[in-house]
Structure formats: structure tokens, C-alpha cells
Amino acid sequence: MDPIRFTSTNGQAPVVDFRNALLTGQAPDRGLYLPERFPTLATAERAAFAARPYPEIAFQVLRPYMQGVVTEETLAACCQAAYDFEVPLEPVYEGVRVLRLDRGPTASFKDFAARLMARLMGLFVQATGRTLTILTATSGDTGSAVASAFHQVAGIRVLVLFPQREVSERQRRQMTTLRGNIRTLAVEGKFDDCQALVKRAFADPELSHLTLSSANSINIGRLLPQAVYYFYAAARVAAPDEPVFFAVPSGNFGNMMGAVVARRMGLPMARLVVPVNGNDEFPRFLASRVYRKIEPSRACLSNAMNVGHPSNLARLVALYGGYLDETGALHRAPDLAAMRRDLFSTSVSDERTRETIRSAWQSHRLLLEPHGAVGWRGFLDFLDAQPLAGRPGVVLETAHPAKFPEEIQALLGFTPEVPAALAALDNLAEDYDRLPVDYAEFRDYLLQTASCR
Numbered sequence: 001m002d003p004i005r006f007t008s009t010n011g012q013a014p015v016v017d018f019r020n021a022l023l024t025g026q027a028p029d030r031g032l033y034l035p036e037r038f039p040t041l042a043t044a045e046r047a048a049f050a051a052r053p054y055p056e057i058a059f060q061v062l063r064p065y066m067q068g069v070v071t072e073e074t075l076a077a078c079c080q081a082a083y084d085f086e087v088p089l090e091p092v093y094e095g096v097r098v099l100r101l102d103r104g105p106t107a108s109f110k111d112f113a114a115r116l117m118a119r120l121m122g123l124f125v126q127a128t129g130r131t132l133t134i135l136t137a138t139s140g141d142t143g144s145a146v147a148s149a150f151h152q153v154a155g156i157r158v159l160v161l162f163p164q165r166e167v168s169e170r171q172r173r174q175m176t177t178l179r180g181n182i183r184t185l186a187v188e189g190k191f192d193d194c195q196a197l198v199k200r201a202f203a204d205p206e207l208s209h210l211t212l213s214s215a216n217s218i219n220i221g222r223l224l225p226q227a228v229y230y231f232y233a234a235a236r237v238a239a240p241d242e243p244v245f246f247a248v249p250s251g252n253f254g255n256m257m258g259a260v261v262a263r264r265m266g267l268p269m270a271r272l273v274v275p276v277n278g279n280d281e282f283p284r285f286l287a288s289r290v291y292r293k294i295e296p297s298r299a300c301l302s303n304a305m306n307v308g309h310p311s312n313l314a315r316l317v318a319l320y321g322g323y324l325d326e327t328g329a330l331h332r333a334p335d336l337a338a339m340r341r342d343l344f345s346t347s348v349s350d351e352r353t354r355e356t357i358r359s360a361w362q363s364h365r366l367l368l369e370p371h372g373a374v375g376w377r378g379f380l381d382f383l384d385a386q387p388l389a390g391r392p393g394v395v396l397e398t399a400h401p402a403k404f405p406e407e408i409q410a411l412l413g414f415t416p417e418v419p420a421a422l423a424a425l426d427n428l429a430e431d432y433d434r435l436p437v438d439y440a441e442f443r444d445y446l447l448q449t450a451s452c453r
């Protein structure tokens, strides 16, 4: 079969291969890349996943997208190296489990995409002999996952922008203690301000001589690896043709888009539950057909989900036949009836998030942090409307509870055990620069730092 090519959601950019889509991040027309078709995995192939380790499943799921650009041997080796940690499925009650995606080096699910992407980008860039600058805006966990994954990758330097007051101390330390090819910038604003600065830099002709790329969830390289764990979990909890209910706590919608991709690749899936925090633009859109981004985004407890206009929504809308541009303008409505059949979304307030951390621990000895608690609560809301009737359900926990020690201590009266990788950070020196929300200053900073290494 021909290699899969990638098209932009804005429809004005040339069609490219995986290598190109990965290196550019955002398409030149400011749209997001999507594969022009989704390869399907046969039932027998998915059935065999039940006994396969994670890196092998990743290889099988991703292989069709990379045909012609990465050899099978290289891809297999990248998957082995990227996924060298556990992916536990914790039984909670009856057929319901929590998929813990928090055992990577930075203790968030973002390690899954970032670690594979860094290895592939490193390969492509080293082949060109140039230096690539990765600009990334973070609401907390992207920055640390990206910084950790790219640390010491030859040919690549990374600049991470984070909202000064919206990340926890531990999240900040995960980014600011690496040094070397990793630079961090504290922006006196919100996540959306960081994201807007990055987006403008990409479109700026005065910066076109710098080879810029993004590692945000807009990059297709972030999206595809996030389809893998749905196959992994389904094979371990259900028969190959049995639909699974997944619940995915969501912010920028990259994680839930991984589920949507997995479904398009033939994974049987029941309603996909997409809980959000107080940034409730998506459940409102599903209910009302009117899309209104939230500006500025609301600062909630689950800080990595404080997104008032999820970039990946453009991809979701595109897959349902609509057209949403990068500013949030809906040019063509998607098939909302189909979306409502496939998706259930609900908003979970901070108060209910806290109450859920308490009740999950009291009822099930299930230890959740704020993001996972939004996911769990959303799943329970969904069950109120539609009982599982014995079918398997999987709720994603996207961060390690030890990243939120104060909150857990206040709610449960103990401090979660800290994984070794996080504990080590407390003794390392930090290094970062500060910047107001001002594009001209940001551009100067980029130009000045581009020449030093």
C-alpha cells in the first residue's frame, strides 16, 4: 500500500509525508495535520495484543503511518527505547479499571508521545545536519515531558514557555533543572498567552531563517502515539470485538483524539467519555451547537487542562465533516448527531474534583490526583445516564498523585509516595528566564538566544 500522507484541517497546505508533518508541526496554512486515511488493524491482530508488551503494540499501531520514512527496525528500536516503563491497569470494581499513564520519567501521560517523538525527530534532524528549535507552550506537563524527552538529543534545542503562576513547583523544576539544550521561559500570563506567542512566532516571516518546530499537542507526532494505549488497554480488558467505555480527562483534546484515531483504526469503542474541568466550551458546544471559546481560560485545580480553546478540536470537527479554523471560527458545522452518539462530555468543578478524590479513596482505595479525578467523576456522571451493564470501562489517570502533594495531603491526610525521578529534582538548581506577554520582546529573545547553544 502507498505510504499514508497528511493533509491540513484548513485545506490550503500541500499534502506531506509523516517526516514533513512531524518536523513542521503546524501546517503552513495554520491548520493541523491529519492522516488522509486510517489504516485498520484486523481483529486477529488486535486479539494478539493481549499478550504483547507495550513497545510491540506501539510498533504495530504506528507502523502503517511511517511506511517509507522510517524503517521497521528503526521504529521498533525507538518504541523499545521510549517505552521502558510500566503501564498498569488497576482494577477498581466489577469491570472498571484505571489505566495509569503516569509511570514515565516525568510522571504524566505526555511522556508517551514526547519520548517517541523526540527519538524520531532526532533521527530526521541529524540526517539534515541542521539545528532545529522546538518551541513549546505548556500548561504544566507538556513542557516537562518534552524537555525530558529531548534533553541531550543532538541537533535539537528546546524553548519551553510556561505561565509563571499556573504551574506547580514540581512541574517547574522538571523543566528548569535540565539545562543544556533545554531553555525555559516564565511568561507573566496564562497558558493561552504562551500558546499565542508560540503560534505567532511560527507565522512570523522575520523568524523564517530559524528552523522552528513545535512539540505541542498540535504536532501529529504527539497525536499518533496516543492512540496506542487504547489498543493496549482494550486487548487486556475485553474480547477483540467487545466495545470498551473509555473516559479521558481532557484539556487540549490530544489525548481524546488518540481514542478517536484508535476508533477509526477499527478498535471497537462504546461512547467515549470526555470530561473537562471548568473550561466547559466543549460540552456546551455539544449541547448547543454554538462554539464559544473561553477567553481567558479559567484557572482550575487540574491545571494541565486549563484550556479555553482546545487546538485539537479542529481535528475532531474535521473528522466529523466540519471546519473549525485556528481562531475558533466554525465555518462548517460537523455532524453533531454523530458526535453526540460517539462522545459524552461533562464539566467537573473544582469542588466536585476534590469531593471525588475523597470519595474514590474512601470507597475504593483508589488514589487519584485532580486530572484523574475529573476523569473519574465524568465517568460516574456518564454511568448515571447509562449503566455499564457489565461492559468493561477504563478511566485514564494522566498524572502521578505525587505531583499534587499539598492537595492530596489536605484531602486525604497523607502525602503520596514520590517516585524517585521526581524526588531527585528537589536538590537541583533551577535556571530560567522571564518575559511579559509581549510578542516583540519574545521575538527579540528568540533571535538573541538562537545563536547561542
Ligand SMILES: *Cc1c(COP(=O)(O)O)cnc(C)c1O
Residues within 6 Å of the ligand: 108, 109, 110, 140, 141, 142, 217, 249, 250, 251, 252, 253, 254, 255, 256, 304, 305, 371, 398, 399
Ligand atoms: C495535558 C494533560 C491533560 C490534558 O490532555 P489533552 O491532550 O491536552 O486533552 C490531562 N492531564 C494531564 C496530567 C495532562 O498533563
